Amino acid sequence: MPFSLLVSWRYITANRLQTLLLVLGVALSVVVFVFITALINGLNIYLTQETTSKIAHVELDPPSRVARVLVDDSRFVAQPVSTLQRKQIRNWQQVIEIAESTPGVSVISPIVEGNAFLVRGEATQPIAIQGVEPNKVDAITNISRYIIEGSAELTTGGLIIGADLATELGLLIGTPVLLRSERGAERLLPITGIFRIGLANLDQRVGFLSIRAARPLFDLPDGITSLGLKLDNPAEAPTISIMLQNATQLKATPWQEVNKSLQDATDAQGRTGNFIQGFALLAIVISISSALLLSTYRRRAEIGIMRATGISRQFVAIVFILQGVFIGALGAFLGAAAGYQLCVQLASITRPDGSSMLPIAPNEGGYMLVIILTIIGAALAALLPARAASAVDPVEAIQQ
Known part of the structure; x- marks a missing residue:
C-alpha cells in the first residue's frame, strides 16, 4: 500500500x-x-x-385543408368553405397496412368520432362520440378496466358513457336514450356500460359506440375520422409520427404535443x-x-x-x-x-x-x-x- x-x-x-x-x-x-x-x-x-394508458400515442388525422384560390379575370376569389368535402380518411385500410409495417407500432384502432347530444325528456347534454371496432374497445383506453356498471361489450349496439354523464341524466344500465348527432341523425340507444376513469373530460363528455353504429350517425359510410396508434415505447412517438406523416401524407400528432402541460x-x-x-x-x-x-x-x-x-x-x-x-x-x-x-x-x-x-x-x-x-x-x-x-x-x- x-x-x-x-x-x-x-x-x-x-x-x-x-x-x-x-x-x-x-x-x-x-x-x-x-x-x-x-x-x-x-x-x-x-x-x-x-x-399514455388512456390516450393514443400517435393520432393520424386527415391533413388540414385551406380553401383553394381561383383565378377569374386576374381577380383572386376564395373558394367557399362550404364546397369543401368533409375531412375523412378514405384509404384507411392502406394506412393501417403502412402503420402495421412501421417498427414500434403495437396497436391500431380506426375511429369514427363526432359531436352529439344525449336527449332524455327535456334534459340535453353534449357528448363526444367515439365509434370503435367492438374488438378494439380497449385498444386506446382500457375501458373494461374502468367499467363500474354493465359491460364494455359493443356488439349489441349499445352506448357506453361516463359515470358523471350518467348521473346528470339519471341513466342506468338498460335505459334507452336518444342520441342526436351533429349531422342531424337520431337513434334511440340503450345504455350498456358506465365507466369511471377519474378524468372529468372523459367521465362527463365521452361515449363509445361500435363503429358500425356510429357511421350512419355521422354520415361516414366508408371513411373514418382518425386512426389511434399505441406504441411499444411512448417516448418514441415524435419520431414515429414523422415517419408516418411522411409515409401516409396524413397529419400525425404525438401525445407529447397534445399534453404539453x-x-x-x-x-x-x-x-x-x-x-x-x-x-x-x-x-x-x-x-x-x-x-x-x-x-x-x-x-x-x-x-x-x-x-x-x-x-x-x-x-x-x-x-x-x-x-x-x-x-x-x-x-x-x-x-x-x-x-x-x-x-x-x-x-x-x-x-x-x-x-x-x-x-x-x-x-x-x-x-x-x-x-x-x-x-x-x-x-x-x-x-x-x-x-x-x-x-x-x-x-x-x-x-x-
Whole structure:
C-alpha cells in the first residue's frame, strides 16, 4: 500500500467517533439525494404511464385543408368553405397496412368520432362520440378496466358513457336514450356500460359506440375520422409520427404535443429536485471541508515533524485529499445502500386498492451518479484543508 494511503487511513481511524459522524452525515445527504431522485423519476414515470394508458400515442388525422384560390379575370376569389368535402380518411385500410409495417407500432384502432347530444325528456347534454371496432374497445383506453356498471361489450349496439354523464341524466344500465348527432341523425340507444376513469373530460363528455353504429350517425359510410396508434415505447412517438406523416401524407400528432402541460409539470419537478440535490451535495462539501480543516490545525505539530523529516508539501496535500476521498466513498456507498432500502420500503406501502402510496421508483435513484458526485465533491472539499496543511511551516509548527 502506498505510504500516503496508509497515513491517510491512520488519520481517519485515529478519531473513529469523528470519522463515524462525518460518514453518517455524508450518508444522510446521499439518502436525501437518492430519495428525491427516485421520487421525482417515479412521479414522472407514473404520470406518463397514467396519461399514455388512456390516450393514443400517435393520432393520424386527415391533413388540414385551406380553401383553394381561383383565378377569374386576374381577380383572386376564395373558394367557399362550404364546397369543401368533409375531412375523412378514405384509404384507411392502406394506412393501417403502412402503420402495421412501421417498427414500434403495437396497436391500431380506426375511429369514427363526432359531436352529439344525449336527449332524455327535456334534459340535453353534449357528448363526444367515439365509434370503435367492438374488438378494439380497449385498444386506446382500457375501458373494461374502468367499467363500474354493465359491460364494455359493443356488439349489441349499445352506448357506453361516463359515470358523471350518467348521473346528470339519471341513466342506468338498460335505459334507452336518444342520441342526436351533429349531422342531424337520431337513434334511440340503450345504455350498456358506465365507466369511471377519474378524468372529468372523459367521465362527463365521452361515449363509445361500435363503429358500425356510429357511421350512419355521422354520415361516414366508408371513411373514418382518425386512426389511434399505441406504441411499444411512448417516448418514441415524435419520431414515429414523422415517419408516418411522411409515409401516409396524413397529419400525425404525438401525445407529447397534445399534453404539453404534462411535460412542463415534469420539467418543473425536475428543476425542483435538482435544487434539493444540489443542496445535499453542498452539505457534503461543507461538512467534509470543515472537519478536515479542523484536523489540519489540530495536527499542525505532526505535519511539522513530517515536513522536517523531508516529507514534501505535495505528499501532505495528497494525504488530506485522500482523507476526503475515503470519507466521501464510505458515506456514498453507505448512503446509496440505505437510500435504496428506504425507497423499497416506501414503495411497498400501498393503499387498500393495492396502489402505491408514493409513486417512487427504487431503481431510478441515480445511485452511480450520486456515488461519483459525492466522491468528487469530497475530493474538492479536501482541497482547502490540503492546501492549508501543505502550507504549514515545520519550524513554527514544532515550536508550538
